[in-house]
Amino acid sequence: MTATDRTPADLLRSALATDPARPLVTFYDDATGERVELSVATFANWVAKTANLLQGEMGAEPGERVALLLPAHWQTAVWLLACSSVGAVAELGGDAGAADHVVAGPGRFEDGLACSGERVALSLAPLGRRFARVPDGYADYAVEVPGQGDVFRPYGPVDPESAALVVAGAELTGAEVVERARAGAAGLGLTGPGARLLSSLSYDTWEGVSAGLYGPLAAGGSVVLCRNLDRLGEDALARRVESERVTATAR
Template sequence: MNSTDHTPADLLRSALAADPGRPLVTFYDDATGERVELSVATFANWVAKTANLLQGDLSATPGDRVALLLPAHWQTAVWLIACASVGAVADVGGDPAAADVVVSGPDTLSAARACRGERVALALRPLGGRFPQVPDGFADYAVEVPSQGDRFVPFAAVGPEEAGLIVAGREFSGAEVVERARAEAAGLGLTGPGSRILSGLSYDTWEGLNAGLYGPLATGGSVVLCRHLEQLGEEGLAKRVESERVSVVRR
């Protein structure tokens, strides 16, 4: 990655310029058998569409708080970088009542209704599927995002020193996310481009976010992001490590 990258959105732009076809996020849900692999280009396309939805349809502006009530999932990773692209603050597991926008999975819809701003629901179904019936009071992400533009241009410049992420009560600027991800890369076993980490950690801590997204993005690596990894078993995990050519495991 480039020394001029100061925000997570910058990291993605550099990754896209360097090698758009390489894998970035490979997602498994071991409760459903789902596997999704996103190249840098595919991930960036989802980010652009989501950022356009956030900035356009949801009217989010720099500094607005977006409560992400979502598990470790490839769509959560998309929302994190989309927030960074717009300049909104991604508040992971944050209080919906204090948020301008809430983005909820199917298990947290009741809590998400405390948000008096815009509400978006993700079904988290395989292949990004829709809800069978749209939850009352919410926009269905899978319905709204496909028609969004494939290129994103922010209405206002995103300052790297502005708040960009809140997780476990700790606030980070965009620059702090990038700096910390780079500083901790070696400790995660991410030694440079081509490193591949398997993470079964939750996204509700910095450690989980770093292993499951920011670290690989900051180093030119990739992540095998696993939900419900405990259901796989040790033998299954060993086979996945081998088949996915994983260099390090965090769980």
């Protein structure tokens, strides 16, 4: 993170330049037993490929709305940063019928069909597996993203004062996302580089998406993002906190 970072994509670029090997997102799904750890470099590569898919194959332009009908998940975090890279507006749980494009996960495919633009489906299965049968009206993210370029270049500069994120009905510019993430980091226990926050909060509020992505990114820390944490007993949770070197929690 540097003082000149004005968008979430800027924060990621600074993290990549500073310490690409450190963990950024560690994801658990306690319904499936999945664990995925992404370093800054690996996460940034997923973001670059997804941004190329969004800008190139889907034809998304700065200012266009992308409804993300997805839970708190490492792939949702990738899409949030890909939208920021392109300059598109990420709408968490947004109205598909009013969106220019839609990205949907299990349980939301029917809702996403209201979008007349490009639609991408995520299986959210362990290891990012492909669908056995792709939902009608959608492209399979796991099929489309691997062949995308590892370097992303937007067609034009992204304006930090333009809308970047809509969450819980509130619209924020890229600069506002960065400012709020920085301002709230200490309250989340993210007191400096190396801080590691365990979050089980959903992405349907600012608090959830800040704890689950933007706060750790802005603070130079990392997040242990847990889905279905209620299936884990307190003893097992304590062992996870210890093994993952967690320094703060948001539950």
